[in-house]
Amino acid sequence: LGNIVRFNFPAGNMVRAFVNNVDSYTGKTLSKVFNSAASGAGNEPDAPQEPIIPKQQYEVIGTLQSPEGEKPDCVSEVIQSASREAHLAAMLTCDVIVYNISDTPETVSEASWAVEALHEQLTNFASLKVFICVSTVLTWARSKPVDPEDLTVPFTEEDYRRRRPHPNFKDHVEVEKLVTKLGKTDKTRFLTYVIASGLKYGAGEDIFHFLFKSAWHGEEAGLPIYGDGANVLPTIHIQDLASIVVNVANAKPKTRYILAVDGSHSTQGEIVKAISDGLGTGTVHVEPKKSALLNKELLQCQYDQLMLNIQLEALCVKDSLQFVWVSEAGLVEQLPQIIKEYKETRNLLPIRVCVLGPPGVGKTTFVEQLCEHYKLHHLKIADVIKQNVERLEKLAARTSKQDESEEDDTNAQQAKEHLDLLKEDAAENNGRYSDQHIVEFYKETLKSKPCQNQGFVLDGFPKTCEQAKEVFAEEEEGDKDEGEKDAKESAYNKLLMPEIIVSLDASDDFLKTRIMNLPESKVAGTHNTEEGLLRRLVLFREQNEDDVTVLNYFDELEIQPSHFDVEKDSSHNITDTMEHIKELIGEPRNYGPTPEEIKAMERKAKEEKLRQEAREREERDQHKSEERALRAKREAEWTDQLARIKREEQEMLETQSIPLRNYLMKNVMPTLTQGLIEVCKVKPDDPVDYLVRSLLSPANFLALTVIPRFEG
Numbered sequence: 074l075g076n077i078v079r080f081n082f083p084a085g086n087m088v089r090a091f092v093n094n095v096d097s098y099t100g101k102t103l104s105k106v107f108n109s110a111a112s113g114a115g116n117e118p119d120a121p122q123e124p125i126i127p128k129q130q131y132e133v134i135g136t137l138q139s140p141e142g143e144k145p146d147c148v149s150e151v152i153q154s155a156s157r158e159a160h161l162a163a164m165l166t167c168d169v170i171v172y173n174i175s176d177t178p179e180t181v182s183e184a185s186w187a188v189e190a191l192h193e194q195l196t197n198f199a200s201l202k203v204f205i206c207v208s209t210v211l212t213w214a215r216s217k218p219v220d221p222e223d224l225t226v227p228f229t230e231e232d233y234r235r236r237r238p239h240p241n242f243k244d245h246v247e248v249e250k251l252v253t254k255l256g257k258t259d260k261t262r263f264l265t266y267v268i269a270s271g272l273k274y275g276a277g278e279d280i281f282h283f284l285f286k287s288a289w290h291g292e293e294a295g296l297p298i299y300g301d302g303a304n305v306l307p308t309i310h311i312q313d314l315a316s317i318v319v320n321v322a323n324a325k326p327k328t329r330y331i332l333a334v335d336g337s338h339s340t341q342g343e344i345v346k347a348i349s350d351g352l353g354t355g356t357v358h359v360e361p362k363k364s365a366l367l368n369k370e371l372l373q374c375q376y377d378q379l380m381l382n383i384q385l386e387a388l389c390v391k392d393s394l395q396f397v398w399v400s401e402a403g404l405v406e407q408l409p410q411i412i413k414e415y416k417e418t419r420n421l422l423p424i425r426v427c428v429l430g431p432p433g434v435g436k437t438t439f440v441e442q443l444c445e446h447y448k449l450h451h452l453k454i455a456d457v458i459k460q461n462v463e464r465l466e467k468l469a470a471r472t473s474k475q476d477e478s479e480e481d482d483t484n485a486q487q488a489k490e491h492l493d494l495l496k497e498d499a500a501e502n503n504g505r506y507s508d509q510h511i512v513e514f515y516k517e518t519l520k521s522k523p524c525q526n527q528g529f530v531l532d533g534f535p536k537t538c539e540q541a542k543e544v545f546a547e548e549e550e551g552d553k554d555e556g557e558k559d560a561k562e563s564a565y566n567k568l569l570m571p572e573i574i575v576s577l578d579a580s581d582d583f584l585k586t587r588i589m590n591l592p593e594s595k596v597a598g599t600h601n602t603e604e605g606l607l608r609r610l611v612l613f614r615e616q617n618e619d620d621v622t623v624l625n626y627f628d629e630l631e632i633q634p635s636h637f638d639v640e641k642d643s644s645h646n647i648t649d650t651m652e653h654i655k656e657l658i659g660e661p662r663n664y665g666p667t668p669e670e671i672k673a674m675e676r677k678a679k680e681e682k683l684r685q686e687a688r689e690r691e692e693r694d695q696h697k698s699e700e701r702a703l704r705a706k707r708e709a710e711w712t713d714q715l716a717r718i719k720r721e722e723q724e725m726l727e728t729q730s731i732p733l734r735n736y737l738m739k740n741v742m743p744t745l746t747q748g749l750i751e752v753c754k755v756k757p758d759d760p761v762d763y764l765v766r767s768l769l770s771p772a773n774f775l776a777l778t779v780i781p782r783f784e785g
Contacts, residue, residue, distance in 0.1 A: 095135035096142030106315035108147035214239035271334035288353030295356030302342025304382035337403020423528035430577030
């Protein structure tokens, strides 16, 4: 069988691979590619005969970069413990150990420890272990040219001993040397590789993310080129880097130091301009190199990478590894696919909505709220016409400039001719443009970068089925086969077609009442006068009474319109309907609020909190004041009531005491008065005893016995 490569795989159907920081940009892709790869797939093409290699699946374990990081689904186990003993124990159970030191400087010392710790356990290995260190091409940043007379001659793996690092990447070189050295001790037990990665791009982006983000947002100033932009940046798609790592683990090539770069030799300026053209406004501007350090989204190590200027060629990857490239031609050549990956990975897919309904139903109000909530572009017919006319006028104005290129001059002349046609059309239609031009304006707007990046909400357009067919029609492409698409899909342009159709429904009586109740300030200068509303209502009903309507057009394409009867919504400002529409659309698909918006939101929340506290304090003070007033009022009422009761009791007692007083005055007081007089005259030692004996004398006793009984 010729040369047979023997593999001592552990029992079971899985080969274990350890990847550090599986939640990082590079770690996620490495884990995903390992998880989907078959062990032993990919060998050196120059081998005398293909070795017999069992195909087994990889099981990925690893560590997290952040304690709050989430374990990717493709990773079976995460080492939660921070102790190195736990990490070493986990690595000893693996056949392949991958340490990426290209993303953050903190991982350099970890990789150094890991390879030394594994090397110390070399005699205990039951099977071959492969250690792969993913480094960075910054370790070549200060290398002297291969040919001083021809600076375009690239470096290859054969020149790795001549490499000189960037001052900030000297530690990386030391780790590279250590990994290479320890792999020479016993190649039957411990193989080591260093893979110097180019600047990574693809998926959600890393070093170039700030450029993609600015372009996606449509920064008017354009994207920055730091310095003259002529520095050559060696790059690699993150998926291709991961494929190279897996292929090295499987094929185990003889070359121990491997360059991982694609076939491009693009400069910084070319990359920035391509991103701006493909995703943004197409404009760039030059800034001093030092101004990049002021960019809050750029780390020092990323700045060092952007300033790199070196040409590299990956001979080992081309000659010894076999895999399907994702982007061998480089970022600039594969930009449309890279942009698609970027949007999908970061969930930045545009939201496309169309809101239809009769005049006066509140479409514009709904659209404004949706655009504010989802950060979408509000497409009103008046604004679309104005923006496109201004664009043509701006282009046409270039005909008077002397320094324009031939292409720009042609475009300017075409814009001028287009404006002349528009003026003629408006003159023939009482100042209005015909459907042909309006449809053209809408198509240009829908194809614009802002609408294709963030998305849009169509406000009451298209109005007719014919307009819809023309606006959303698929552009003819001669290289497409007839059977490439489904018939329904080929009937419209998927990039322009709204994904959600909202129909706001209401009766004419409701609409008339609603418009009549609007403030004069909102009605003035609009079509919502009584005459204007009736005219537009009649036209709307005529356009939507047959089967050939805009809603039927969408329905036939299986884009089902969602109907909302605003007449039945009794909530304040029809908020219930708005919430239902938001539920239909789903979560926003954007970067969320900007730092400035976050500060504004925090400031607004703080102000609202202060206002709320002031309102609550005012309410408490008012409540206390009302309580005091109520208490004082009740106390006054209780005082008045008590005085009245006392007065009534006094009057009642006085009234009840009159008969008794009369009885006493008539029958008791004369005798008692006489006795008291006697006491005064005699002045006895014991006046009370004397008074009693005096009253009880026979004469007085007899008088007392004849006193009539008091009937009280």
